[in-house]
Amino acid sequence: MDNRTKDQKELVVNWHITEACNxxxxxxxAKWDKQKNELINDDKAISKLMDEIQKLPSILNDxxxxxxxxxxxxxxGGETFLNIRKVLRITHQAKxxxxxxxxxxxxxxxxxxxxxxxxxxxxxxxxxxxxxDSSTNIKIGRTExxxxxxxxxxxxxxxxxxxxxxxxxxxxxTVVSSLNRLEDLSAFIDQVAPRKWxxxxxxxxxxxxxEVSQDDFIEFLERHSSFGNIISSEDNDEMTDSxxxxxxxxxxxxxxxxxxxxxxxxxxxxxSIKEALNEINFEPQKFHGRYKTNLIxxxxxx
Ligand code: SF4
Numbered sequence: 226m227d228n229r230t231k232d233q234k235e236l237v238v239n240w241h242i243t244e245a246c247n248x249x250x251x252x253x254x255a256k257w258d259k260q261k262n263e264l265i266n267d268d269k270a271i272s273k274l275m276d277e278i279q280k281l282p283s284i285l286n287d288x289x290x291x292x293x294x295x296x297x298x299x300x301x302g303g304e305t306f307l308n309i310r311k312v313l314r315i316t317h318q319a320k321x322x323x324x325x326x327x328x329x330x331x332x333x334x335x336x337x338x339x340x341x342x343x344x345x346x347x348x349x350x351x352x353x354x355x356x357x358d359s360s361t362n363i364k365i366g367r368t369e370x371x372x373x374x375x376x377x378x379x380x381x382x383x384x385x386x387x388x389x390x391x392x393x394x395x396x397x398x399t400v401v402s403s404l405n406r407l408e409d410l411s412a413f414i415d416q417v418a419p420r421k422w423x424x425x426x427x428x429x430x431x432x433x434x435x436e437v438s439q440d441d442f443i444e445f446l447e448r449h450s451s452f453g454n455i456i457s458s459e460d461n462d463e464m465t466d467s468x469x470x471x472x473x474x475x476x477x478x479x480x481x482x483x484x485x486x487x488x489x490x491x492x493x494x495x496x497s498i499k500e501a502l503n504e505i506n507f508e509p510q511k512f513h514g515r516y517k518t519n520l521i522x523x524x525x526x527x
Pocket of ligand 1: 253
């Protein structure tokens with residue numbers, strides 16, 4: 226009998242569909258030199274990329290003796306929901322291929338139409354929330370002409386999504402940096418009641434500005450230890466070479482903590498996903514560690 230859960234059979238592919246974002250967080254790692262030819266502008270390229278992604282489970286199973294059966298396409302940015310028409314096209318194509326869908330958003334552009342789109346088509350939606358304090362959000366860069374990030378609106382949108390789809394997984398992502406390391410997000414997390422709260426230590430890919438020490442990071446985790454059952458945390462080593470990430474122009478890319486920036490494969494739509502996969506470092510044990518056990522408990526972190 227196969228006792229594995231859906232999470233354990235699902236291959237998660239993170240596609241950064243756009244670099245564009247209305248915020249400018251100082252530690253943002255979603256930077257690929259503002260390429261003009263983002264795939265989301267080209268329906269044929271989206272379709273080809275999706276066809277190639279569909280081949281990944283069997284390629285990985287052959288290569289690494291993994292046992293993936295399905296795909297969850299995780300849409301990330303930039304800000305994923307800046308352009309609803311483009312997200313609609315991707316959603317349609319993903320559904321045609323029976324991919325599950327999830328996304329990460331800063332929540333700023335959600336309106337009724339997007340809330341309904343998410344509730345009706347996505348299995349999971351993650352909100353990135355680092356601070357409840359407007360002055361900290363301004364320092365982080367979570368602000369635009371129309372104002373600073375509104376975490377009360379994020380709460381209202383989450384509650385609407387849950388109302389429309391009570392079985393959707395709500396996740397919160399928090400990056401701990403020197404700017405928010407002393408903050409207590411407990412009240413917010415209590416209200417959202419997410420299935421998972423991912424807490425990341427700021428990753429020095431683009432800049433070392435606002436780094437935190439391991440002690441500060443652990444202190445942040447300890448302050449929120451009452452949420453230990455939903456927290457998964459990742460330090461820099463765990464985040465390296467363990468995600469399957471595709472950039473806006475359709476290349477696999479990987480972080481390296483040895484240098485700054487990324488290494489890339491050739492564009493998947495110009496070659497094949499099998500060849501592109503050979504051009505990056507991918508560590509299936511780390512990947513499996515993340516999605517198989519799913520939660521790295523507080524005890525394991527300490
Ligand atoms: S909201 Fe996300 S994508 Fe936008 S600037 Fe901040 S970290 Fe980058």
